[in-house]
Amino acid sequence: MLIEEKAKLFKALSDPNRLRILKMLQIRKLCVCEITEVLDLATSTVSEHLSVLKKAGFIIEEKDGKWVNYMINTGSSDTVVASMLSMLPFWISSDPAVSSDLNKINSVDRNNLCSR
Amino acid sequence: MLIEEKAKLFKALSDPNRLRILKMLQIRKLCVCEITEVLDLATSTVSEHLSVLKKAGFIIEEKDGKWVNYMINTGSSDTVVASMLSMLPFWISSDPAVSSDLNKINSVDRNNLCSR
DNA sequence: ATTAAATTTCGGTGTATAACGAAATGAAAT
DNA sequence: ATTTCATTTCGTTATACACCGAAATTTAAT
Numbered sequence: 001m002l003i004e005e006k007a008k009l010f011k012a013l014s015d016p017n018r019l020r021i022l023k024m025l026q027i028r029k030l031c032v033c034e035i036t037e038v039l040d041l042a043t044s045t046v047s048e049h050l051s052v053l054k055k056a057g058f059i060i061e062e063k064d065g066k067w068v069n070y071m072i073n074t075g076s077s078d079t080v081v082a083s084m085l086s087m088l089p090f091w092i093s094s095d096p097a098v099s100s101d102l103n104k105i106n107s108v109d110r111n112n113l114c115s116r
Numbered sequence: 117m118l119i120e121e122k123a124k125l126f127k128a129l130s131d132p133n134r135l136r137i138l139k140m141l142q143i144r145k146l147c148v149c150e151i152t153e154v155l156d157l158a159t160s161t162v163s164e165h166l167s168v169l170k171k172a173g174f175i176i177e178e179k180d181g182k183w184v185n186y187m188i189n190t191g192s193s194d195t196v197v198a199s200m201l202s203m204l205p206f207w208i209s210s211d212p213a214v215s216s217d218l219n220k221i222n223s224v225d226r227n228n229l230c231s232r
Numbered sequence: 233a234t235t236a237a238a239t240t241t242c243g244g245t246g247t248a249t250a251a252c253g254a255a256a257t258g259a260a261a262t
Numbered sequence: 263a264t265t266t267c268a269t270t271t272c273g274t275t276a277t278a279c280a281c282c283g284a285a286a287t288t289t290a291a292t
Contacts, residue, residue, distance in 0.1 A: 003132050003211040011130035015280080016123045032239060042282050047240055049280090066238050066289055080207050091196050095119040110238095131250080148269060158252050163270055165250090182259055182268050226268095 001078075009080050012056035016097075017041065018049050022072070022088060023098050024105055025059060029071040033113050038104045057081045067110060117194075125196050128172035132213075133157065134165050138188070138204060139214050140221050141175060145187035149229050154220045173197045183226060 013019060017039055024030060024038065036046045050070055053059045057076050062069045076082050092098060129135060133155055140146060140154065152162045166186055169175045173192050178185045192198050208214060 001210070003135055003208055003214055006208055006211075007130050007132045007135055010126045014123050014127035014130045016119045017280085019119055019123055033237095041280095043239070044241080044283075045281055051240085063289090066236095066291095068239065080203075083203060083207075087196075087199060091199075092119055092122055094117070095122075098119055133250090149267095157250095159269070160253075160271080161251055167270085179259085182261095182266090184269065 006080060009056050009078075009084070012052050012058060013084065015049070015052075017045075018053055019088075019092060020098055020101055021046075021049060021053065021070075022058060022085075023092060024101055025070060025072045026085075026088065027102055027105060029062070029069045030105065031064070031067040031069055031110050033067075034105065034108045034110050035070075037108055037113050038101050058085065122196060125172050125194075125200070128168050128174060129200065131165070131168075133161075134169055135204075135208060136214055136217050137162075137165060137169065137186075138174060138201075139208060140217055141186060141188050142201075142205065143218055143221055145178070145185045146221065147180070147183040147185055147226050149183075150221065150224045150226050151186075153224055153229050154217050174201065 013022075020039060021035055024035065032043060032046055032050065035050075036043045039046060050059065050061075054061060054070075057073055057078055058081055059070050060073045062071065072085060073081070074085070076085070129138075136155060137151055140151065148159060148162055148166065151166075152159045155162060166175065166177075170177060170186075173189055173194055174197055175186050176189045178187065188201060189197070190201070192201070
């Protein structure tokens with residue numbers, strides 16, 4: 001694999017909001033509007049972050065009715081992707097924003113979120 | 117450690133030229149003009165890349181007469197920095213540009229390089 | 233079929249950054 | 263002290279990207 005592509009993998013991880021998304025998805029699969037609610041960003045912004053993570057191979061998507069579920073790509077054959085995903089729980093654990101995020105996704109419910 | 121700072125660590129690794137520099141420094145310590153010769157960039161550009169890697173904690177510098185030697189920071193207490201440095205040899209091994217770099221640093225000599 | 237809702241794509245804006253050459257800095261040799 | 267040489271800093275330019283709101287798309291429900 002070319003070094004430019006490895007660099008792109010690290011670039012995908014170089015944004016705090018994308019790291020927060022990965023941490024949340026390591027708890028459970030989430031739709032765009034749930035992530036949007038927690039991060040307090042525009043839906044389009046979250047969608048673009050998800051697109052970056054997906055292109056890099058860190059996450060995959062799954063259609064679920066009117067929602068799109070995003071989840072961690074546990075089956076990646078790329079060594080970097082696989083190791084990064086397995087290291088993330090140890091590397092990022094005590095950040096206050098992340099802790100708050102992980103609390104929120106327990107109470108977040110896609111059925112009364114998006115159209116208010 | 118805040119997640120913004122973790123993101124910065126990945127950002128430091130998100131540039132192909134900086135990855136190439138790290139790979140070279142894992143062979144031996146190098147001065148700015150040697151790295152410049154191998155990467156074929158402006159000296160100022162290389163200096164800035166080194167500054168990014170140093171601020172992130174991946175490398176350290178050492179004065180050596182009129183030269184400045186840069187070397188891998190093997191003593192980092194940051195888990196991410198330490199693991200990334202130890203993983204790099206496995207993650208990036210077969211890239212043609214990197215292989216060429218590693219060959220070049222064997223023949224590169226700071227004493228007849230910079231002022232030609 | 234039409235409407236409604238979730239998501240993606242698009243256009244625009246401001247900021248970050250990779251690159252360069254030139255000027256400034258610092259150290260060594262004359 | 264002055265010159266030389268390696269490196270850093272600065273000013274500039276071009277590109278990348280994070281963000282938003284609006285428009286387009288896709289899917290579900292009426």
